[in-house]
Amino acid sequence: MNEGDCNIVLEVLTRATSQDASILKPAEQQLKQWETQPGFHSILQTIIQNHNIGVNVRWMAVLFFKNGIDRYWRRTATNAISDTEKEGIRAKLIARFDEPVAPIATQLSVLIGKIARLDCPKLWPELVPTLLDAIKQPDLLYQQRALLTLQHVNKTLASRRLATDRKLFQELTTNIFGFVLNLWNTYHEKFLQAANAEDPTAMATALELSVLALKVLRKQLVFGTTEPGKSQEAMMLIQLIFQRIRSFLEMRVRLPANHTLREKLEKMAILHTKILIDCQESFPLAYIDFISSSLELCTSCVFSDENRHLLFERFQVQCMNLIKAIVRCEKYKERTGPDEEPDPVTVKAEGATKGFFTESIVTEICQRLIMQYFPLGQEDLELWESDPEGFVADESGESWKFSLRPCTETLFITLFHANKPVFIPVLIQMVQKVQDACDTEDMQVLLQKEAVYNAIGQAAFELFDDVDFDQWFTSHLLKELQNKHPRYKVIRRRVIWLVGQWIGVKLSPSLHPTLYEAVLPLLSQDEDLVVRISAAQALKTAVDDFEFKTETFLPYLDSSFSLLFQLLQDVSECDTKMSILHVMSFIIERVGPEIRPFSNNLAQYLPLLWEDSAEHNMLRCVILSTLIHLVQGLGPHSTTLYPFLLPVIKFSTDTSKPPHVYLMEDGVDLWYDTLQNAPSMTPELLQLFSNMPEVLEMATENLKTCLQIISSYVVLGKEQFMQSHGQTVASCTTGIVSELRTEGIAAVLKTIETVFKVFPMEGPRLFESYLPTVFEEILNKDTYPMVMTMHVSLLSRIIIKNQDYFFSILDGIAKSWNTTPDELLTNLIQTWVDRMDQLAIAERRKLTGLAFAALMTSSSRAVFERLPDTMYIIVEVLHDVCREEGDQQIDFLVMSEDHSDEVQDEYDTLHDKRMRELSRQDPVHNTSFPEYVKFQMSQCERLHGPTVFQQIMDSIDEEVVQQLKGFISLSFL
Incomplete structure (x- = not known):
């Protein structure tokens, strides 16, 4: 394409923005066809930079331009953009920074960053100098667009991890860090001036530019500075952050709640804390001088009534995470042997933390964490009532980095572990104070008790030696669970959770029946749904306990399973159903065959749940897992599930169905367990095998299970199976051998051996095309012992059971190898004898002995010549x-x-x-x-x-x- 085609492309782009699908689709197809045409992306760039063209059309051009750069910029890409065209594109991209539409400007900045990652500085040395010159321009739009671009370029260059790339980024940091730091200071001063003049527009502009500059500094501090402790400018950045962060918080509070600047100020305050956390994590030793300042800042904000009005949730989370990072940092803990001199740096760090965390401060932090941050808030209580399943949704993974409650709990455990002598008496005293409070009219009293019980549960492992949990459970907590007042559900839910936390820590097995009896009423349909779900999780923990005994649980199995089944039907959210199914599945697994009398309801409900979960693959995975345990528990009686079970297996292992990506692994396991417990072959089971070739072809993690399934079919179905699928078994097993490693090859050969065991006469004929490989592998002295052993075993079984067939195969292979049968057999026996020591298992050695003994009655000259060796x-x-x-x-x-x-x-x-x-x-x-x-x-x-x-x-x-x-x-x- 050439520049003259610009109008044609513009017309198609215009059609691609249409709301009419009949116009839009052909236009998009045409644009995709042009992607590989030389000059197409240059035309798109021309259209993008023409501000007189409509925004929608230019936006569409940007999207196709960006996608094209992603696909065709690399030299190694098919239909790669030519070097000449790329040179023109690079030049135009940085020729001007006056894009008036912010979203388009952002996309162009991201695009320049992507190209910079590949081309800068070698092919694009002028990029950074051009950006710095543009930032110095008096025009604010020019400054903002150039600084935005620098931020994205800086971000992508920082993400490169090769040693040479890191060195280049360090050089860039050395060259421009001071400039950007001064820039940040300048924008901050302009922001303060605008604030004093009460000019919100100027404040917003200066703040936006200040954020961009600070983002550049953040990446350069972490990835471009090797020793920030020796860099005056890096240390100045950290010091300025401590000086300025509080002013942003105070300024934010003075603005109305709906003011647009409030959100920008929040982002600025968060960005300041991110830099502190990044620096502490990346350079803990260089951060030692800021330990005291960090702890003072964070605790004064988070644990002080005076500053509570300044806070917002995300900032609280950041402060707590910074405290936790400092307390947990191993570099700040002195660990020296008796004859070693302590490290002065470590001594300094430990002194800073210990000097700050005095007994009075630790006591206050403990009390405030529990009483200020642990209690359920009004929003929590409203969520409990409006969306109980959403309330109990598990916040797992790294939610502590972003959410206040999990962040608070992880900080509590971290501080508890570091300050046990102070925390333990404080917490026990708080328990004694609140445990007898049962005023159901005063919700605040109940919420305080709930918070303290939460703390006791969180610190269960830390309190092992200090709490007699058996005594507390029997004398007090059981009574709490029996209080059925509607408001007391907050305590019932927390207590049963608390017991779940302590089960694996310190609850005597003799009390397990008492616990089961306490859980059952909490699972009943007249109980609050949140309490029921919490009770189900506590029951799972009890069943999962190391000291769980099936016979102790059996009297409660019927009731608990029925109640859980009812709960499963009463909940509606996919995640909650998964959670309850996990509990039921776990119980089935632990009690095994004892589940048989109670499985009918679940067996009738699971098909309905399967149909309803068509859009929820993860729920279907849990259903498959439950079926696995159900089949294992039912054993031969699992045939009653076949009308539902076999179609589920077929669907889950059908590689033509998209959900197989999620369901395959569990589906294969279910298939295997179904065959393990099948009393006989059925036409439906037989038909199911048609899925196996495709499954086996793509098997990686579940290869072993697939091969076990094939062996199970051979042993179960025998003649019926082999007549239907014998050729398929032979082709799909031998067809994958060349792609496997040693363990995989051995597993395939064991499957083939199973066929030989069941069909000693017919089996080898099915694998006739593979038998030359068997000879080759035995004769090859480099064959791995494990693989050689299996090939020897296969050949031994043929010799023992079907000697005439062995010699006919020997003759055929000798002819194809242009040798005589006697010469081939002589070499085979000699190699076999030489490698006999590699056969380590007695059964495998006996197979060889039987084969050599069987050959005594043959008339082969080679056998008699090698008889001294075989007799040995x-x-x-x-x-x-x-x-x-x-x-x-x-x-x-x-x-x-x-x-x-x-x-x-x-x-x-x-x-x-x-x-x-x-x-x-x-x-x-x-x-x-x-x-x-x-x-x-x-x-x-x-x-x-x-x-x-x-x-x-x-x-x-x-x-x-x-x-x-x-x-x-x-x-x-």
Whole structure:
């Protein structure tokens, strides 16, 4: 495209702003087609910079311009913008800073920052000098747009992490930090002058410019300064922040609540605290000189009645987070050995914190945190009434960085841990003061008690040695839970939460039944919903306790499960349903098969919940998790769930359905557990396997489970399954081997071995195309031992059960490799024998012994030539698997026919039993190795005659023969 096409592009951009979809869609498609055309982005830039064109059209041009830069600016990009066009774009971008529309100006600044990240300074050395010159212009719009651009450029350059990039940013910081600091000071002075003149417009302009300058300084302080303690300008910045922050708070308070400047002043105050927190986290040692100033500023604002009017929530959070960062900083704690000199820097830091946190200050902070910040406010109580599920929504993760309540609680725990000797008596005294207060008419009294109980729960681990919780629970807290006054729900909810906090800390197992009895009334439908949800979480904690005993809980299982099921139906929010389902799922998991009599209601409700949660994939994940535990608990009775269960598995593991991204992992686990507990194969289960090839192809984390599913199908479905899906199993398992690491390959080979176990004759034929690889891997001396062991096992099973097929495969491979069968077999046996030590497991070694013994009756010349070596291995295996009982050598791997040696487990699934039965049919476990060797040697003598056989035996090392006599007795030995 050329400049003459500008009008054409302008016309299409105009159509792209239409509200009519029939006009808009074709225009957007046309613009996307032009994205790869040379000159297109230069035309967009021309349109953007023409202020006479409508704002909507220019905005659309900016969006396409920005997207194009993202996709095509890098040299390595397909259809990359040419160097010549890029040079012109860069020049135009910084030719003027007079964009009148703020949103467009912001987008252009972001765009320049993106290009700077790739091109500055090597390809764009003039960028920063041009910006600095523009900032010095007298025109305020020019200054603001240039400073906004510098801020975004500075931000993107600071985000680069390579060592060379960091060095370049440090050089930039060295060159312009002083200039920007002076700029910030200048704008601050202009702001104060405008404030004195009561000129809100000038105040807003100066404040906006001041914020931009300070944002630049923040990034340069943290990422561009290596040792701020040695930089006079960096230290000056920190000092000025302490001097100015209070003035912004005071000025904000003097403005009306709806004044536009209030929000700007709040942002400025927050930005000041962000710099302090960043500096303390990034340069804790350089910050030591400011520890006292920080603590004085923050505590005087947060814990003083005098300054309470200055505060707003986000500022309180920032102050508390700064206090917490200082108290928790490991660099400020002295840790020296008995013979080491203390570090003066650490001593200074510790002195600053200890000097500030005197006993009286710590006591006051403790009391104010609990009584001023812990109590529920009017907004909390209104939310409780209007949206109970929203009230109990869990604030997790890093919410303490932004929300006042979690921030307050984390600060409380941090200070408690650092000041136990002061906090503990204060807190216990507060408990004694409020615990007997039960005046339901005075809400403030109840809220204070609720706050103190919250503190006791938060500090449960810290108070382990100082509170007799068993005694407190039985003598006092149980009574609190029994007070059914409507207003007392605040205390009931807090007490049951408190008990939940202490269960894993210090509640005797003997009191667990008492706790269950106390929880059940709180779950009933006539109780407040917030209390019910809190009681459900406390019950989960009790069931999750290390000392939980199923038999103790069984008398309460029916009631608790019914009440939880009712609660699940009564709540409406997705997150709350997930939470209650988690509790029920956890109970099902802990009680196992005992859940069977109580599962009908849940089994009937889950399909309805599944349908209602079509738009909530995370809730569906929880439903899948619940089904997993339900199937495990129901065992063989899980077939009653099949009408719902199998379609859910099919949907969750269908890679053509978008939700599979969320549901796949749990869906595969549910599929596996369903097969584990299936009493028989059904047409629906069989049809479900059609999802497996695609699932296996994309399997990463759940590869092992997918392979276990295939093995479960083979053992459960046998001929029925293999007739329907045998070829699919062979192709999808061998097809992924080349993409896997050692552990994955071994897992695939174990699945193939399961097929060989169940179908010793037909199985190897299914995998015939893979058998040459088996030979290759055994002959390859670099094959990992784990993988070599599995290939040897597969070959051994073919030799033992289907020797004619083995020799036909050997002939075919020899022909394709242009060698003779005897030569190939000789090399195979020799490599096999040489690597025998890598077979570490007795069962695997016995398989090899059985295979070598089976080959004795073959007519292969290679077998007879290598018989001394194979006989040596056979004797080794006899030593491995035999133990002496009386005057006999007994193969301890053989399972007895009366099943007396079978270890039964109450958690055994039907699949476990099927696998044990399969093991009984395995030659490793149903064939006595000494007897088998004896039989094969007798057959060998009968087939070849005594003379030839004696010649063979004479070729074997005499010591090997003598050891062989210790295991078997034959007339010729």
